[in-house]
Amino acid sequence: MILLEGIIVKSIKYQDSSKIIYVITKNGLMSLLVRGANNIKAKNFSYSQLITKITFDYLDGKEQKFNILKQAKIVDNYSILKSDYMKIQTGFLILEYAYEFINHIDNKKLFYEFLEYTLDNISKNNELIYSIIFRIKLLYLLGIAPVFNKCIKCHKDENLIGFSLDKSGMICKSCYKNDEYLYTGKSLLTMRVLFLTKPQDLNNKLFDSLEINFNDINLFLNLYYDKYLGFKSKVDKVIKKM
Ligand SMILES: [Zn+2]
Incomplete structure (x- = not known):
């Protein structure tokens, strides 16, 4: 069994007792259903808190709407x-x-x-x-x-006088209008x-x-x-x- 590691970046209530969590891993964003996560006494409660790094395993939600968190372990809760x-x-x-x-x-x-x-x-x-x-x-x-290090128009890096938000780069004295x-x-x-x-x-x-x-x-x-x-x-x- 391969455990994935990820950081919980979003958590929303789902039905009465569950939550959907969004986890960023090395492969990208994943959403998972965490059963019982709304119950403060349940183990799953801590696996649905924001700013928490967990390793986890999940059931592929092919039949259901969501992947379901099967088991997890806290790696860092950023205390x-x-x-x-x-x-x-x-x-x-x-x-x-x-x-x-x-x-x-x-x-x-x-x-x-x-x-x-x-x-x-x-x-x-x-x-x-x-x-x-x-x-x-x-x-x-x-x-x-x-572009902070050269003129966005002529690409020279001398006499830069300011940043143009419209052009998203620096402008030099001779290119300035x-x-x-x-x-x-x-x-x-x-x-x-x-x-x-x-x-x-x-x-x-x-x-x-x-x-x-x-x-x-x-x-x-x-x-x-x-x-x-x-x-x-x-x-x-x-x-x-x-
Ligand atoms: Zn220029």
Whole structure:
């Protein structure tokens, strides 16, 4: 018997006592019926909680509507993350993006590992920085990466004056037209560094050398996701209220 490993990213009530969970694995997104998951005393209750990594086995739901969770084991319930309200909300934000976009990503294995990496770092480090890193690098996996390192029109990397949201890249002094709105500011450099640095090379020393204005970058990312994917986060509104 081969157990699959996955992270629970969405959980919805199904009938009286059950839940449908959505799990991201190295092969992509799976939905599973978890019987008795609504009963807090049942074993299955813990296998339906968000931000939980499980290994599991399931019955193929050829006849029924759903695959059914047969047995599971908790690998990580991210207890450190769950002990901090801000980290939990940030975790929910990551799951929201993961669920929304997993089916648009070709390299599911790489995405799964990146999701693990992100949740681990949200637990251990500054959650806001890793929520930015996740969303910036996700744009690359989605094939709509912003071009931060050269002019989108002439491809030169000199005299870059700002970022055009319409063209999704930097614009240089000689290509700039007066009527064009450009996004400027120090956050561009910060985003460029976070985008181009490999995950394993990201660390606090690097973050200390950057000027990280979370609200500014968050606004940029929200505009970008809305413009290129028509996506507006519901969780982000909750975080903003805090
Ligand atoms: Zn140019």
